[in-house]
Amino acid sequence: AQKITQTQPGMFVQEKEAVTLDCTYDTSDPSYGLFWYKQPSSGEMIFLIYQGSYDQQNATEGRYSLNFQKARKSANLVISASQLGDSAMYFCAMRDAVPTDKLIFGTGTRLQVFP
Amino acid sequence: SAVISQKPSRDICQRGTSLTIQCQVDSQVTMMFWYRQQPGQSLTLIATANQGSEATYESGFVIDKFPISRPNLTFSTLTVSNMSPEDSSIYLCSAHDSINEKLFFGSGTQLSVL
Numbered sequence: 001a002q003k004i005t006q007t008q009p010g011m012f013v014q015e016k017e018a019v020t021l022d023c024t025y026d027t028s029d030p031s032y033g034l035f036w037y038k039q040p041s042s043g044e045m046i047f048l049i050y051q052g053s054y055d056q057q058n059a060t061e062g063r064y065s066l067n068f069q070k071a072r073k074s075a076n077l078v079i080s081a082s083q084l085g086d087s088a089m090y091f092c093a094m095r096d097a098v099p100t101d102k103l104i105f106g107t108g109t110r111l112q113v114f115p
Numbered sequence: 116s117a118v119i120s121q122k123p124s125r126d127i128c129q130r131g132t133s134l135t136i137q138c139q140v141d142s143q144v145t146m147m148f149w150y151r152q153q154p155g156q157s158l159t160l161i162a163t164a165n166q167g168s169e170a171t172y173e174s175g176f177v178i179d180k181f182p183i184s185r186p187n188l189t190f191s192t193l194t195v196s197n198m199s200p201e202d203s204s205i206y207l208c209s210a211h212d213s214i215n216e217k218l219f220f221g222s223g224t225q226l227s228v229l
Binding site: 035037042043044045046047050091093095101102103104105106107108 | 211217
């Protein structure tokens with residue numbers, strides 16, 4: 001069965017520093033997608049970044065990058081130059097095999113950025 | 116990128132009543148999904164809503180409790196029926212943007228049942 005694991009319930013980072021949020025996954029399907037979402041206290045789920053299992057390069061979106069290590073089944077999110085507004089819950093998710101497109105979520109990491 | 120409008124954004128309901136949550140997508144999508152996020156927890160998929168067919172429910176969720184409609188390719192509703200305090204959660208809809216690989220979410224409905 002597919003599974004997503006986030007082992008860091010909470011992380012602290014100082015403003016302007018970089019932080020890495022860990023995510024490991026388990027699947028027997030050769031084709032899959034990995035997502036990171038940010039959930040501020042308002043409750044909405046904000047898409048951050050996507051990595052496909054066949055993508056050769058690590059995904060980047062502005063200050064967000066995904067450190068994809070396929071052999072280790074890890075998909076860590078790196079946030080560079082942290083900002084106070086980055087304080088939120090962060091969820092790693094894996095897309096089920098096409099065509100269902102449903103997501104399986106990890107338990108989340110609460111990131112707090114301090115001045 | 117697809118934009119999903121979800122309403123209501125929050126509601127406080129009495130035990131035994133029902134609430135219908137609506138999601139409108141600004142483009143046609145094949146599948147829409149409904150998730151529940153209980154307080155302090157991660158997201159759990161309730162069901163997949165396909166246009167023109169019955170929704171597919173995940174283990175632990177049944178149609179009588181969470182009836183879903185999908186009348187066209189841009190709209191879906193989820194009803195939380197005969198509510199109890201245990202139904203107090205955030206409910207989110209999502210859809211797959213077929214132009215790219217992103218799955219987008221509505222802004223969520225924060226439901227409190229007294």
